[in-house]
Amino acid sequence: MKIYLAGPDVFLPDAIDIGRRKADICARHHLVGLYPMDNAIDVAAKEASLQIFRGNEAMMNEADAVIANLTPFRGPSADAGTVYELGYMAGRGKLCLGYSNDPSPYVDRVREFTKVTSDEGGLKDALGLTVEDFGLADNLMIIHALDLHGCALVMPRQRPVDTWRDLAAFEICVRLAAARLGVSQPASG
Amino acid sequence: MKIYLAGPDVFLPDAIDIGRRKADICARHHLVGLYPMDNAIDVAAKEASLQIFRGNEAMMNEADAVIANLTPFRGPSADAGTVYELGYMAGRGKLCLGYSNDPSPYVDRVREFTKVTSDEGGLKDALGLTVEDFGLADNLMIIHALDLHGCALVMPRQRPVDTWRDLAAFEICVRLAAARLGVSQPASG
Numbered sequence: 001m002k003i004y005l006a007g008p009d010v011f012l013p014d015a016i017d018i019g020r021r022k023a024d025i026c027a028r029h030h031l032v033g034l035y036p037m038d039n040a041i042d043v044a045a046k047e048a049s050l051q052i053f054r055g056n057e058a059m060m061n062e063a064d065a066v067i068a069n070l071t072p073f074r075g076p077s078a079d080a081g082t083v084y085e086l087g088y089m090a091g092r093g094k095l096c097l098g099y100s101n102d103p104s105p106y107v108d109r110v111r112e113f114t115k116v117t118s119d120e121g122g123l124k125d126a127l128g129l130t131v132e133d134f135g136l137a138d139n140l141m142i143i144h145a146l147d148l149h150g151c152a153l154v155m156p157r158q159r160p161v162d163t164w165r166d167l168a169a170f171e172i173c174v175r176l177a178a179a180r181l182g183v184s185q186p187a188s189g
Numbered sequence: 190m191k192i193y194l195a196g197p198d199v200f201l202p203d204a205i206d207i208g209r210r211k212a213d214i215c216a217r218h219h220l221v222g223l224y225p226m227d228n229a230i231d232v233a234a235k236e237a238s239l240q241i242f243r244g245n246e247a248m249m250n251e252a253d254a255v256i257a258n259l260t261p262f263r264g265p266s267a268d269a270g271t272v273y274e275l276g277y278m279a280g281r282g283k284l285c286l287g288y289s290n291d292p293s294p295y296v297d298r299v300r301e302f303t304k305v306t307s308d309e310g311g312l313k314d315a316l317g318l319t320v321e322d323f324g325l326a327d328n329l330m331i332i333h334a335l336d337l338h339g340c341a342l343v344m345p346r347q348r349p350v351d352t353w354r355d356l357a358a359f360e361i362c363v364r365l366a367a368a369r370l371g372v373s374q375p376a377s378g
């Protein structure tokens with residue numbers, strides 16, 4: 001069974017190494033990890049971004065499940081490309097899993113980003129737009145997509161020292177995926 | 190034909206009015222706009238967020254197309270919930286359209302959010318993570334999803350005075366959707 005490895009990991013300076021580590025963890029659980037950087041792209045090509053899109057979409061179509069790294073990225077929410085991919089996989093009826101290495105509630109992260117005030121209509125940001133206040137880790141569409149199309153968001157109790165490289169929460173997702181996909185596991189961990 | 194009206198418009202203080210205006214524009218083009226706030230939700234309910242998710246997903250399943258408001262929201266990218274919905278609709282094989290009332294390139298918006306430097310590997314943010322530099326308006330997955338599953342992102346030449354309420358770009362999407370869905374239009378605009 002194949003797992004699409006979505007996440008802003010591809011933007012890390014050691015993106016290829018992280019992809020290898022994730023694929024190794026999948027392999028230990030008898031799963032095949034498909035990592036976007038495995039697509040051969042001619043980055044000098046005029047249409048490089050379109051090539052990347054097509055490569056990622058083909059990988060998603062091939063995969064049985066997605067494990068999305070939903071750690072907040074350049075703002076209070078997860079990376080937009082990763083969220084798009086989670087939606088795409090849910091739309092295709094694939095098994096959806098995700099983790100975030102930042103266990104803080106969405107509202108707390110919005111507070112770091114903009115002034116949040118409260119009135120009878122609830123929490124508002126500096127522009128007067130409502131701040132979702134359901135005690136969830138991110139936008140409700142993301143959180144409940146995982147609840148209803150796979151497994152609940154996996155988060156560590158505390159933010160790990162290296163938010164972008166700690167793979168403990170990722171490995172829990174891999175175990176959950178293997179169990180849900182009915183893949184037999186090694187006798188001992 | 191039915192259009193799912195995705196966007197952070199639901200967070201505006203006048204969210205219901207914006208939804209009515211959008212639905213009216215759809216009706217003028219012989220289309221039915223489905224707006225998330227049309228779902229009856231008991232907001233006091235313990236599981237309100239789950240109710241909202243289920244209502245939105247049912248609306249998306251019912252719709253033939255999506256028009257997503259991809260105007261940047263609390264960061265350099267579009268609203269996470271909207272992006273999830275765009276992905277879901279693409280995954281379901283529905284026609285995908287979107288607009289943004291901010292015509293600036295993604296890279297310029299990242300610069301407002303974090304220090305961006307350049308090295309031989311391209312642009313990097315303050316954490317050393319790559320900044321996508323394809324001259325696109327947002328993450329390539331969003332932009333090319335529109336190109337390949339519908340129509341190219343619609344943007345005004347200049348940011349309108351009221352970014353959150355100007356519906357000119359939205360109306361262009363409605364016209365495009367009507368044409369692509371083969372809905373006959375009134376003889377005069």
